[in-house]
Amino acid sequence: MRWCARCRDPELRRRHGLRDPLALPAGLEAALAGAPERTTLAKPGGHGLPAADATPARLHVFDPASQCAPTCPAFRGVRLYPDALARDEADSLLEQIEARPFTPSQSGKLKQHFGARFNFMRRRMNAERFAGLPAYASGLEHRLRTLVAADRTGDPGSLADARRALENYQTTDVFVLRYLEHEQSNLDFHVDDCFAYGEAIVDLSLDSDSVLSFLGPARPERGEPGLECVRVPLPARSLALVYGPARFEWQHAILPRDIRGVRTSITLRTLAETLRETDAGRALLARASGPAID
Numbered sequence: 001m002r003w004c005a006r007c008r009d010p011e012l013r014r015r016h017g018l019r020d021p022l023a024l025p026a027g028l029e030a031a032l033a034g035a036p037e038r039t040t041l042a043k044p045g046g047h048g049l050p051a052a053d054a055t056p057a058r059l060h061v062f063d064p065a066s067q068c069a070p071t072c073p074a075f076r077g078v079r080l081y082p083d084a085l086a087r088d089e090a091d092s093l094l095e096q097i098e099a100r101p102f103t104p105s106q107s108g109k110l111k112q113h114f115g116a117r118f119n120f121m122r123r124r125m126n127a128e129r130f131a132g133l134p135a136y137a138s139g140l141e142h143r144l145r146t147l148v149a150a151d152r153t154g155d156p157g158s159l160a161d162a163r164r165a166l167e168n169y170q171t172t173d174v175f176v177l178r179y180l181e182h183e184q185s186n187l188d189f190h191v192d193d194c195f196a197y198g199e200a201i202v203d204l205s206l207d208s209d210s211v212l213s214f215l216g217p218a219r220p221e222r223g224e225p226g227l228e229c230v231r232v233p234l235p236a237r238s239l240a241l242v243y244g245p246a247r248f249e250w251q252h253a254i255l256p257r258d259i260r261g262v263r264t265s266i267t268l269r270t271l272a273e274t275l276r277e278t279d280a281g282r283a284l285l286a287r288a289s290g291p292a293i294d
């Protein structure tokens, strides 16, 4: 169901026996229609969200000055730190990334991955080939912790939740993703796997601006049709922390319309708590906090 610029052609998909490309819920397409359109999507569905409901989604914009989306108080669980890295720090990080090979990934992206491999369907972890994390991972974790410790912004309850989520955090997984505008690279709506990963997710945007779109939760019990979509701007050199409701109750995506040129991101995650208590989990934590691989 996934797609990029190379496999959008319906005839090519038919020849290779591919399903129709995954599309945004109709209501989100309708809400985004006013913005410059880069991709038109063929067929709604596949997100577990009410695709057939074409009521335009309510669009909200996250504001880092108040660490919330002012028009959507239900959206909680993102802290965004623009200018978290200086330009020379970002350049040096990109150099370290370029020194390693990328491999092709889903939906027109390229990736570098450091961590255990998971079979999400079978709920299995395999850390045999995990040799350790790149040297830059601990510096990024430290920078994020410093920013959160100094943060006095927004709702104190939500800030306390962010700090609590970080108490249980130790980076065990580093995912570098590269998005290319000409490939229409994208990340479809999903919730990060909860069997594999713990609460706090750390996301660094390196070389270009983008937007992290959050979708949900539909609240038909309140008689509100349609969806809420919170657009979190991700400027180059910003760090974002995702936790609480934004982590567990909202789906997130990078839409192809939000990639200009080349975009590289680094996502840091931690092992889920239940896995930490297993022998394999303990070994993984030890390797992740051991010597870096470079």
Ligand SMILES: O=C(O)CCC(=O)C(=O)O
Pocket (backbone or CB within 6 Å): 175, 177, 187, 192, 203, 204, 205, 252, 254, 265, 266, 267
């Ligand atoms: O590329 C990004 O900035 C976001 C990555 C992400 O959220 C994910 O892989 O789940």
